[in-house]
Amino acid sequence: MIRLLAMRELRSLFAVPSTWFVFAVLQFILAWFFLARLEAFLEVQPQLAQLANPPGVTSIIAAPMFSTVALLLMMLVPVFTMRLIAEERRNQTMALLLSAPLRDRHIVLGKFFGLMVFLALLLAGVPLMLYSLMLGTHIDQGLMLSNLLGLLLLAASYVALGLYISALTTQPLIAAISTLAVLLGLWLIDIGALADNSPWHLLSPLHHFENFNNGLLDSGDAAFFVLFTAAFLALAMKRLHNNRIYG
Amino acid sequence: MQKTTPEITLAARNLKRRFGKHQVIHDVSLELRRGEVLGLLGHNGAGKTTTLQMLTGCLLPDSGGIEVCGIDLLRRPALAKAHLGYLPETPPLYRELSVNHFLTFAARVRGVKTADVPAALALSRQRCGLEAAGKKIIATLSKGYQQRVGIAQAIIHQPAVIVLDEPTVGLDPAQIRDIRSLIRELGNHSSVILSTHLLGEVESICDRVEIMHHGRLIYGDTSAHMQEYGHVSGFIISLRNPPDISVLAGIAGVGNVEQITPNRFRVLHAPDNNPSDALLQLCAQQGWQLDQLTPLQATLEDVFVRITDAESAATGEAK
Secondary structure, X not given: OHHHHHHHHHHHHHHOHHHHHHHHHHHHHHHHHHHHHXXXXXXXXXXXXXXXXXOOHHHHHHHHHHHHHHHHHHHHHHHHHHHHOHHHHHOOOHHHHHHOOOXXXXXXXXXXXXXXXXXXXXXXXXXXXXHHHHHOOOOOHHHHHHHHHXXXXXXXXXXHHXXXXXXXXXXXXXXXXXXXXXXXXXXHHHHHOOOOOOHHHHHOHHHHHHHHHOOOOOHHHHHXXXXXXXXXXXXXXXXXXXXXXXX | OOOOOOOEEEEEEEEEEEEOOEEEEEEEEEEEEOOOEEEEEEOOOOOHHHHHHHHOOOOOOOEEEEEEOOEEOOOOHHHHHOOEEEEOOOOOOOOOOEHHHHHHHHHHHOOOOHHXXXXXXXXXXXXXXXXXXXXXXXXXXXXXXXXXXXXXXXXXXXXXXXXXXXXXXXXXXXXXXXHHHHHHHHHHXXXXXXXXXXXXXXXXXXXXXXXXXXXXXXXXXXXXXXHHHHEEEEEEEXXXXXXXXXXXXXXXXXXXXXXXXXXXXXXXXXXXXXXXHHHHHHHHHHOOXXXXXXXXXXXXXXXXXXXXHHHHHHHHHHO
């Protein structure tokens, strides 16, 4: 059932022209950024060669690229999560799901995984471009994988938050702006707290992504993402249930 | 012919529902048997949609119980809902999908097995007259066709209970006729409950009617019985060459004549003594040139007034 709902979500996404537009624009931006980083690397390469223990191509090109994508996600995810439940309500299609033999968790998880697959397709260009460097050089597999895992967890937490906020309203636009506001707020808390050991840092998904970005797998960070995602998915399910109670 | 009583497919007991402080549904109970078409008749805002939402599990009642094919909808929603098909007031359509993709999704989500989907799809498309529209994107279809897709998604899994909320609103007369005959046909195999504010709709397709007023069911009977309430003894007659109004009033059995336009008259008579035969004979003899003779139709308002009057009279007598 979850897969069925996820497939429906994907099919609907790819049936609208605006999705393809975002897809194209994003590939362009990512490719441009990749080439700019590559050019910068080629310029400094002779100087790097003189260092005793120079940073590799992965940490000069891949890591910054992933951290840019992480920032982009903050703006990208609300655009797609806003529709998930708010638009179903506005178009009255929610009745189809509510009257079907589905549980609330099927609806929420179906939408969650549908959008996660979509985001994976949307951002698949990033690892593909980076792995293309293997044609000319070696890349640090460990750093790549930790970044990919971090990005996946980060996206999951954003999607879960956006899904919950989308379940709160009937207006997709309000859902988008609220999600963006919360995500920006979490980011600002992080960069606003100057002390390194400030507890505010712990609240921010981007802060937890930093370790992944540097190639450091910390189970605490992974646990944060898993809990964050699970909490908002559970809240979204609760919200759908309350909908039947309060109308 | 007396049929053996078919099983009850939908039973609701003492449903109550409030929104905030406003009690919308007061103690509604109803039963539906297989092969029956039940019309839920009432004004806008009478609570029809809320009732149907509760019957389909989209909204939980504050108290009361609902059983679909003997399964408790509130305790085991997933099992019970497999026997339900629901068309809300606005058809729940993913407008960006094609008809086939959408109906396939609707079938799968209602629990039709993958292998059975093509047959179910073909059958419901054929029943709803959508054979030629399979590959079309729903957003490009006309309103009538979108309504058909809405009905198709509600019947694709051949549910025992079909719930239709105002299925003919906003359609043109030909489409209304098609959809009514489709509903009649659905009523042969399943139970259908539909809401409407049109008296004529109930008369033409429903076996039974429940009249809803301010969140209460105030009257429930066969629709044939209800028509007696709706019956007005009178007709409107148009004559191209009319006589003086006093001549019409003088015909035996005519109670009251009112001139609407120079050529049209409203004639009222006693229920048991219809003067239209005598009138028609005179028309032919005197050359009044009959254009039209239309029996008077009661409005929903009339029926309400009569039923509520009858009820208050009955309670008065009981006291």
